[in-house]
Amino acid sequence: AQSVTQLDSQVPVFEEAPVELRCNYSSSVSVYLFWYVQYPNQGLQLLLKYLSGSTLVKGINGFEAEFNKSQTSFHLRKPSVHISDTAEYFCAVSDQGTGGFKTIFGAGTRLFVKA
Amino acid sequence: EPEVTQTPSHQVTQMGQEVILRCVPISNHLYFYWYRQILGQKVEFLVSFYNNEISEKSEIFDDQFSVERPDGSNFTLKIRSTKLEDSAMYFCASSGASGRGKTEAFFGQGTRLTVV
Numbered sequence: 001a002q003s004v005t006q007l008d009s010q011v012p013v014f015e016e017a018p019v020e021l022r023c024n025y026s027s028s029v030s031v032y033l034f035w036y037v038q039y040p041n042q043g044l045q046l047l048l049k050y051l052s053g054s055t056l057v058k059g060i061n062g063f064e065a066e067f068n069k070s071q072t073s074f075h076l077r078k079p080s081v082h083i084s085d086t087a088e089y090f091c092a093v094s095d096q097g098t099g100g101f102k103t104i105f106g107a108g109t110r111l112f113v114k115a
Numbered sequence: 116e117p118e119v120t121q122t123p124s125h126q127v128t129q130m131g132q133e134v135i136l137r138c139v140p141i142s143n144h145l146y147f148y149w150y151r152q153i154l155g156q157k158v159e160f161l162v163s164f165y166n167n168e169i170s171e172k173s174e175i176f177d178d179q180f181s182v183e184r185p186d187g188s189n190f191t192l193k194i195r196s197t198k199l200e201d202s203a204m205y206f207c208a209s210s211g212a213s214g215r216g217k218t219e220a221f222f223g224q225g226t227r228l229t230v231v
Contacts, residue, residue, distance in 0.1 A: 032218060032219070042224070042225075043206065043223065043224035043225045044158070044222045044225075046219065049218070049219055090157065090158060092158075094219075094220070100145075100146030100163045100165055100170060100171075100210055100220075101146055101148075101210035101219070101220045102148070102171060103148075103150075103160065103220055104160065105158040105159070106157065107156075107157045108157055
């Protein structure tokens with residue numbers, strides 16, 4: 001069965017500092033990997049996804065993530081964060097099975113950017 | 116860009132009442148899903164639906180829940196007799212068989228259900 005572990009429940013960081021949000025997954029099959037952002041009282045917005053090919057994936061808002069198959073990781077990074085990046089970030093894994101495109105989410109990491 | 120729409124955005128209901136959450140998936144998508152997010156917790160898979168039947172469901176999706184595609188455009192989640200612990204954000208999603216829809220599920224903005 002697929003699972004996702006987000007290693008940090010909260011990450012406080014100062015504005016303009018770099019940040020890395022960690023994610024590890026487990027799956028017995030080839031998977032697709034995603035990062036979603038959720039701003040307070042809002043829905044899920046896709047930041048980026050990894051399907052195949054280049055292991056470095058660039059997304060919206062200056063975020064990028066690197067797929068590492070040997071370490072089963074998909075960490076999210078941003079070189080310089082803004083106050084507006086304060087939000088909940090979810091790593092997710094999915095594959096195409098009989099149930100379609102079922103997505104399994106991690107527990108989330110709350111990024112708190114301080115001035 | 117096509118999007119999944121959910122109505123209402125917020126619904127308050129009395130405990131024990133039936134509630135129906137509505138979703139309009141992207142028009143050419145074939146797979147439909149419901150997810151739940153209890154406040155402050157992660158997003159959990161409830162059910163997937165394909166070809167007018169449930170293709171997979173989680174342990175959360177018990178007999179209190181049902182899904183339906185009553186016409187060619189809507190996809191609904193019914194909770195028969197709501198409990199306080201059903202209070203959550205409910206997300207609808209859809210995916211397809213080609214293009215971007217084949218490689219990701221598209222999520223709606225959610226319906227916040229509050230059971231009082």
